[in-house]
Amino acid sequence: MERVYNPKEIEKKWQKIWEDEKAFAAPQDFTRPKYYALVEFPYPSGQGLHVGHPRPYTALDIVARKRRMEGYNVLYPMGWDAFGLPTENYAIKNHIHPRIVTKNNVKRFKGQLQALGYSFDWDREINTTDPNYYHWTQWIFLKLFKAGLAYKAEMPINWCTSCKVGLANEEVINGHCERCGAEVVRRVKSQWMLKITEYADKLIDGLDTVDYIERVKVSQKNWIGRSHGAEVDFPIKDKEEKLRIYTTRPDTLFGVTYMVISPEHPYIEKFAGQIRNLDEIRAYQEQAAKKSDFERSELAKEKTGVMIDGLTAVNPVNGVEIPIWVSDYVLMSYGTGAIMAVPAHDERDWEFAKKFHMPIIQVVESSKGPVDVNEAAFTDVATGRLVNSGFITGMEVEEAKKAITEYLEKEGIGTPKTNYKLRDWVFSRQRYWGEPIPIVKCEKCGYVPIPEEELPLELPEVESYMPTDTGESPLAAMREWVETTCPCCGGKAERETDTMPQWAGSSWYFIRYIDPNNDKELASREAMEYWLPVDWYNGGMEHTTLHLLYSRFWHRFLYDQGIVNCPEPYKKRTSHGMILGENGEKMSKSRGNVVNPDDIVNEFGADTLRTYEMFIGAFDLSAAWSQEGVRGCRRFLERVWKLADLVTEESGYSKALETKLHQTIKKVSNDYESLKYNTGIAAMMALINEFYRAGKVTRDEFKTLLILLNPVAPHITEELWESMGYEGRLYQTEWPKWEEEKTVEAVIEIAVQVNGKVRAAIRIPADAAREEAIAAAKEAVADKLTGTVVKEIYVPGRLVNIVQKP
RNA sequence: GCCGGCGUGGCGGAAUGGCAGACGCGGCAGACUCAAAAUCUGUUUAUGGUGACAUAGUAUGGGUUCAAGUCCCAUCGCCGGCACCA
Numbered sequence: 063m064e065r066v067y068n069p070k071e072i073e074k075k076w077q078k079i080w081e082d083e084k085a086f087a088a089p090q091d092f093t094r095p096k097y098y099a100l101v102e103f104p105y106p107s108g109q110g111l112h113v114g115h116p117r118p119y120t121a122l123d124i125v126a127r128k129r130r131m132e133g134y135n136v137l138y139p140m141g142w143d144a145f146g147l148p149t150e151n152y153a154i155k156n157h158i159h160p161r162i163v164t165k166n167n168v169k170r171f172k173g174q175l176q177a178l179g180y181s182f183d184w185d186r187e188i189n190t191t192d193p194n195y196y197h198w199t200q201w202i203f204l205k206l207f208k209a210g211l212a213y214k215a216e217m218p219i220n221w222c223t224s225c226k227v228g229l230a231n232e233e234v235i236n237g238h239c240e241r242c243g244a245e246v247v248r249r250v251k252s253q254w255m256l257k258i259t260e261y262a263d264k265l266i267d268g269l270d271t272v273d274y275i276e277r278v279k280v281s282q283k284n285w286i287g288r289s290h291g292a293e294v295d296f297p298i299k300d301k302e303e304k305l306r307i308y309t310t311r312p313d314t315l316f317g318v319t320y321m322v323i324s325p326e327h328p329y330i331e332k333f334a335g336q337i338r339n340l341d342e343i344r345a346y347q348e349q350a351a352k353k354s355d356f357e358r359s360e361l362a363k364e365k366t367g368v369m370i371d372g373l374t375a376v377n378p379v380n381g382v383e384i385p386i387w388v389s390d391y392v393l394m395s396y397g398t399g400a401i402m403a404v405p406a407h408d409e410r411d412w413e414f415a416k417k418f419h420m421p422i423i424q425v426v427e428s429s430k431g432p433v434d435v436n437e438a439a440f441t442d443v444a445t446g447r448l449v450n451s452g453f454i455t456g457m458e459v460e461e462a463k464k465a466i467t468e469y470l471e472k473e474g475i476g477t478p479k480t481n482y483k484l485r486d487w488v489f490s491r492q493r494y495w496g497e498p499i500p501i502v503k504c505e506k507c508g509y510v511p512i513p514e515e516e517l518p519l520e521l522p523e524v525e526s527y528m529p530t531d532t533g534e535s536p537l538a539a540m541r542e543w544v545e546t547t548c549p550c551c552g553g554k555a556e557r558e559t560d561t562m563p564q565w566a567g568s569s570w571y572f573i574r575y576i577d578p579n580n581d582k583e584l585a586s587r588e589a590m591e592y593w594l595p596v597d598w599y600n601g602g603m604e605h606t607t608l609h610l611l612y613s614r615f616w617h618r619f620l621y622d623q624g625i626v627n628c629p630e631p632y633k634k635r636t637s638h639g640m641i642l643g644e645n646g647e648k649m650s651k652s653r654g655n656v657v658n659p660d661d662i663v664n665e666f667g668a669d670t671l672r673t674y675e676m677f678i679g680a681f682d683l684s685a686a687w688s689q690e691g692v693r694g695c696r697r698f699l700e701r702v703w704k705l706a707d708l709v710t711e712e713s714g715y716s717k718a719l720e721t722k723l724h725q726t727i728k729k730v731s732n733d734y735e736s737l738k739y740n741t742g743i744a745a746m747m748a749l750i751n752e753f754y755r756a757g758k759v760t761r762d763e764f765k766t767l768l769i770l771l772n773p774v775a776p777h778i779t780e781e782l783w784e785s786m787g788y789e790g791r792l793y794q795t796e797w798p799k800w801e802e803e804k805t806v807e808a809v810i811e812i813a814v815q816v817n818g819k820v821r822a823a824i825r826i827p828a829d830a831a832r833e834e835a836i837a838a839a840k841e842a843v844a845d846k847l848t849g850t851v852v853k854e855i856y857v858p859g860r861l862v863n864i865v866q867k868p
Numbered sequence: 869g870c871c872g873g874c875g876u877g878g879c880g881g882a883a884u885g886g887c888a889g890a891c892g893c894g895g896c897a898g899a900c901u902c903a904a905a906a907u908c909u910g911u912u913u914a915u916g917g918u919g920a921c922a923u924a925g926u927a928u929g930g931g932u933u934c935a936a937g938u939c940c941c942a943u944c945g946c947c948g949g950c951a952c953c954a
Contacts, residue, residue, distance in 0.1 A: 414952095685881095815935075855935080
């Protein structure tokens with residue numbers, strides 16, 4: 063072939079052809095087997111596409127393209143998660159409406175994605191800021207509200223001092239805003255909340271029914287933080303009231319030496335009259351209130367606290383009187399805000415006891431040997447055995463837990479209890495650029511949902527979308543929008559002026575792709591029955607406890623409402639690693655190590671970028687960018703291009719390479735399924751090295767190579783396919799099959815070891831019998847066999863090992 | 869502190885318990901060229917040897933096995949997540 067490889071030209075050409083031919087549109091043909099591949103839709107930021115984006119997109123593009131060639135009806139959609147703070151901030155700074163900013167950003171992103179040749183079905187493009195889309199986001203919110211899962215609560219929230227907005231717990235990283243890094247403080251506000259805690263069990267148990275990579279499951283389980291234990295009532299001396307605590311170690315009840323309540327515990331107020339050192343306690347409360355959550359955990363090393371003078375608790379199992387302390391290491395937001403302290407078997411209690419010289423009583427010993435609880439707390443449940451504990455003495459920990467809990471229940475002093483770390487989801491944002499919450503507040507009727515026929519409740523135009531220090535949304539200034547009538551009584555009412563968080567639109571978007579233009583329902587039941595659940599969803603680890611958890615919650619809720627057809631939205635979830643700068647650090651403007659994908663496409667072509675990102679290393683690990691590595695992948699594609707010159711008129715596979723071809727088809731097919739793109743590409747590189755060594759390639763060999771490479775580098779392969787005159791379009795061709803028996807060479811070389819060390823290599827038939835192989839091996843190492851042979855090992859296809867004694 | 873993951877040439881990384889270093893990058897040597905780039909060929913774990921070859925070698929120390937990068941125990945280091953959740 064005379065022509066040089068010019069990716070600029072051929073990539074444009076094929077992108078146009080695919081678009082004109084609607085090559086990758088997923089028809090609503092519900093008779094064929096379906097495959098739904100999904101990648102997280104991007105937030106169209108002003109910076110444009112990052113080189114991190116193509117990694118997951120290319121990976122699932124490979125799967126999608128392969129599946130189409132295998133005969134599946136494939137849905138591989140793309141859209142825009144376009145509500146959000148950065149757009150709003152940009153709009154404020156540059157005095158452009160967020161809608162315009164979004165439109166421009168989307169245009170740029172779309173152009174960039176199209177230049178990479180993804181097989182997205184652009185007919186199904188969605189945008190969360192489109193009223194026809196958020197109509198249904200609001201509709202789902204109303205369902206949640208009507209089911210009692212959306213409620214308004216006065217509560218301390220995480221307030222970002224820079225974004226001037228409330229954040230969900232998941233959005234606070236080390237006391238700072240996930241997005242802007244500014245300090246987060248506590249602020250009490252009336253907020254819309256979603257009762258995700260009601261779904262804690264379903265969200266944990268559902269994990270057993272899906273194929274997610276292990277670390278995603280573990281993170282979600284830890285985040286939900288389910289623990290089993292008991293609530294126990296401790297009588298207060300000379301009082302009617304009891305102090306209720308939560309513990310996961312009821313078996314250690316005989317080792318309690320003091321109690322601790324949180325500084326916010328209501329008993330301090332309740333018994334203020336009887337507390338002799340009230341001033342001291344008040345001072346401590348004030349001090350604790352001033353600390354942010356971050357400080358409270360930062361200063362965790364040094365425990366603080368004050369003993370309450372005037373209140374004494376009584377251990378309900380042995381009648382021992384014990385003091386009650388106030389300390390901020392006990393959180394009001396978990397359990398009952400009070401604990402029983404067992405310093406011998408809890409590290410935090412141990413530290414506290416050491417500092418304030420409280421007694422430490424051992425009630426569990428180790429089956430492994432003596433332990434000294436004055437040196438450290440003994441917390442190992444697996445090897446523990448109870449001592450000094452009345453009727454549970456001698457039992458193992460699990461057994462003792464059960465026995466004591468039964469006893470507590472029988473005596474009416476305690477009950478089994480399951481607790482979760484998961485908190486309800488703060489769902490309000492005091493911002494303009496989000497979905498309006500479709501609720502009005504009526505003085506007579508309270509919070510009233512607006513009628514479904516009035517959806518979508520569109521965002522009004524405002525003068526200013528500046529956030530306010532008062533913590534009110536910019537919408538609050540729009541009096542003519544805010545003032546409305548109550549759908550219930552017809553009286554005066556006001557609209558909710560907070561908007562939904564960015565996570566709202568992305569919590570159900572995969573459902574909308576299925577039927578994106580439906581104006582009667584979020585998607586038709588028939589289409590959902592066919593397409594759902596998503597077969598393979600890939601996305602970032604950073605969304606594990608955010609988007610992934612939220613969307614599972616919404617989906618499960620919709621399932622319980624009978625709206626969707628399956629309880630779990632995603633059958634399989636994988637996660638990709640980050641792409642780092644050349645110096646191995648995270649890419650950022652300030653570090654000056656940012657690589658712009660446009661530049662790579664311009665200089666090397668989209669196929670090279672795609673190939674490189676798949677070849678860079680193990681898909682789930684982070685990888686540093688290397689410009690030389692990019693060059694190497696371009697070189698590989700050039701070699702494929704030039705291979706066309708070596709194509710002969712022969713058909714079929716040549717004898718010498720038949721095995722190699724079958725092996726490569728098998729390897730590449732399997733590697734594309736198991737995220738091992740790097741070794742799949744390596745196998746194709748090795749194959750073309752063989753072609754060059756042979757100095758020729760048959761028409762059918764070249765054809766197979768083009769098909770195998772097509773999902774990775776779709777443009778160059780389609781172009782070569784056409785110029786070689788193969789039939790039809792490559793994207794419509796069938797995926798090649800391998801024959802298992804042809805992946806094995808007839809005669810192979812195996813190693814001969816003597817005492818485990820390689821001493822020779824022999825060529826024998828692959829299916830050689832044991833005796834035959836060992837005889838050949840012995841002959842090859844005859845000079846080394848000086849001792850008595852004690853063992854002969856033959857692993858067919860691998861090696862012979864002869865073990866001898868001197 | 870707890871929970872995950874990882875540790876292999878100069879670099880990115882391959883290896884169902886069965887010949888460690890596939891494939892790529894970089895380096896070195898050569899071909900082509902007036903020259904350079906590009907391209908092509910060879911070579912490239914270390915040590916010794918012209919060489920065939922020998923010895924050592926997958927963070928460290930032990931163990932299981934005919935055979936360990938891979939399995940088990942302990943230690944060190946790195947990365948990620950959670951972090952007073954009783």
